Amino acid sequence: MGAILKLDELSKAFGAVTVADALSYEVQEGDALGVIGPNGAGKTSMFNLITGTLPSNSGKVLFAGQDVTKWNAARRSHAGIARSFQVPQPFSGMTVFENAMIAATQSAGLHGHEAERFCLRVLEQTELLPKANVLAGSLTLLERKRLELTRALCAKPKLLLLDEIAGGLTEAECTSLVQTIKDIHASGVTIIWIEHVVHALLEVVDRLIVIDFGKQIAEGEPHAIMNSAEVKEIYLGIEADA
Template identity: 60%
Template sequence: MILTLTDVTKSFGALKVADGVSFSVPQGQALGIIGPNGAGKSTLFNLITGNIAPNSGRITFLGQDVTQRPAMARVRMGVGRSFQIPQPFEGLTVYENLAVAASFGQGRSEAAVTEDCIAILRDTELLRLANTQAGALSLLDRKRLELARAMATGPKLLLLDEIAGGLTEGECQALVATIKGLHARGMTIIWIEHVLHALTAVVERLLVLDFGKVIALGAPTEIMASKEVREIYLGMEA
């Protein structure tokens, strides 16, 4: 397993945002995470990346206990993440944004990461925009750049946080095709998303969170057919 969470709990005062969360992700798999707003999805990502520490439980990555390791150490180990709202360095070019992420995330010089950055630009369909300032990009290309910057850190595990949000149907399909291509080449992915058809086009399993608890975990068709999941996530009586 590339990642395992064992009985992970996190509270902010009386509010329990992760309640005994346990699951594993095999190498090369794509796992989708769904749940209503406030279910604890972003908190779960922050626990995996080390941006916040759990109150109890254990997190292992590549067989090593990383529960108390800081976020930068996990990046250097191979945990990459995109954010829901892209925030590139707008005054830098697309290529420069990748070079900064690669140098910082991998601890290598800009010259040493040049070929990697060019390959990532090609994979994310941004090569044509390599010399364009990030502040001038469309929403779709800003999303692509957010994905590319996460890839530039050299991840073995890629966390995607609602990367399809706000896109048109055509733009969403284009981004899904890019993510499918990365996954087809062996990238392990955990993806939080409200756009369900985008998510189910890529992932092999779905995990459902509600009030910080894992409610269900299984194949997408099985999960979406669940009466409990439809009532919790879709807000309707099954």
């Protein structure tokens, strides 16, 4: 297995505000990479650069061995990059199944019975099959988070980007969702996960990177990263000499 994603000196600024400062790292096929950092550090902007919803100022995005830097978001989605959003954004007036079908037809290019069967399998995987015919607007927060996962998975991703998907959940809900994410990763999906609920993140990822002011400041084994003085100072607000 090789690198499914490579960022090469990827940079983006809005005037004097830098949201990505020469980001460079690789994600191997089958990896689960965690991303942490303070609010406003540029984590979601990094996802926007990877998915193509935000153009970079310089640097490259390589996906599955291809330079996709100039590709738009739709083309990257068709190639196999899918994401969830911090705030779930379902089509609230449509059913859970209809939301899944839109992703399967528009992003994965499936149609008819093939699309229907695939969506039902994904709904079973994300534990939403009993809610298939329920309007998305009536779901609980956990169910909306699961629908975000469902819609991303119905795009048949090679790379799944999760943006603070555990935020706002109770401890029991978080534990339940983490198990689902573990199962998704075990099925072979490569994951990059931004999360403030660090204990949830550590249940899944095998590597962490830390971003601050758009710059990657640390990378490595998750527990070692969380115990480093630099990360405690920048991410947790604990001075290194405290």
